[in-house]
Amino acid sequence: MIKILYVEDEPFLGKIVKESLESRNFDVKMVTDGNQVMKTFEQYRPDICVLDVMLPNKDGYTLGAEIRQLKPGLPIIFLTAKTQTDDVLKGFQAGGNDYIRKPFSMEELIVRINNLLLLSSSKGIVQNGSIPLGKYEFLPHKYELRLNETCRKLSHRETELLKILSENRNFTVNRKEILMKIWGDDSFFNSRNLDVYITKLRDYLKEDETLDLMTIKGVGYHFTTPIA
Known part of the structure; x- marks a missing residue:
């Protein structure tokens, strides 16, 4: 089962997203406080991280950079209400692979999760060398x-x-x-x-x-x- 570390400080949204992912056979560990993320990350060993940017105590960009140092190939998706191009670039600089703006649909999030998992495992190379x-x-x-x-x-x-x-x-x-x-x-x-x-x-x-x-x-x- 795919393990997702989901970091979100909005309880109502977090509950909906967590339950929706679990209904699609993902194993989800949700954390609401930025200070608790790295400890949970090391214990849980997720296959992918979905990080809200605005978090108490430690923001998602900082967490993304710390996770990238530990696991260079681990897929990271940032969630944010911000819309400026500079914020998107900051997300990539922090080690993010994808960036979803709130509000988002569960279908979009799941497609992006599956796409990044596929890319991280296969790198998209087909057997004939193309x-x-x-x-x-x-x-x-x-x-x-x-x-x-x-x-x-x-x-x-x-x-x-x-x-x-x-x-x-x-x-x-x-x-x-x-x-x-x-x-x-x-x-x-x-x-x-x-x-x-x-x-x-x-x-x-x-x-x-x-x-x-x-x-x-x-x-x-x-x-x-x-x-x-």
């Missing part, structure tokens, strides 16, 4: 990015970069990690090269508006794609 990216098909072993009948040949570094982003879709990838994997160091010159390659990939993928390659300032990149 990676579906929305309307595109990425074939790293052939250095190709296909859209319908069109095939774009990629350079080695374009392929390596897109592969890293694809394998970590809906997770934030650290900029330094990319530089070390592809260039072997994080010098200023290579860092500027990475900027150029990111711009190229955005251009290559522009035909599908469901794909979003977001720069998280001071952190790295967050590549959002739909589930294949």
Whole structure:
């Protein structure tokens, strides 16, 4: 059974969400106080965390960053009534994989939970070696990015970069990690090269508006794609 750590300080909403998730065969541990979250996290060992941002004593962003330090690959969804783009970026910087604005439907929350669980376990790679990216098909072993009948040949570094982003879709990838994997160091010159390659990939993928390659300032990149 999938274990969800659900952190929410609104008792009425929390009760509804918890019972709704449990009725769909999720095991749910609800916490209402930010100070109690990390202790519960370590004891409960959840498969995914759903964190409200506004909490007493310790906010959801701080908790997300602490959880990410302990479990880098654990999916985290933030819940918030805030609507500003800066708040969304702050959520990703804190280690979040997804962000749902209140009020939300249970159907939306459950779809997003299932999607992140699928992505975290499989990374979306199919057996024939191709990676579906929305309307595109990425074939790293052939250095190709296909859209319908069109095939774009990629350079080695374009392929390596897109592969890293694809394998970590809906997770934030650290900029330094990319530089070390592809260039072997994080010098200023290579860092500027990475900027150029990111711009190229955005251009290559522009035909599908469901794909979003977001720069998280001071952190790295967050590549959002739909589930294949």
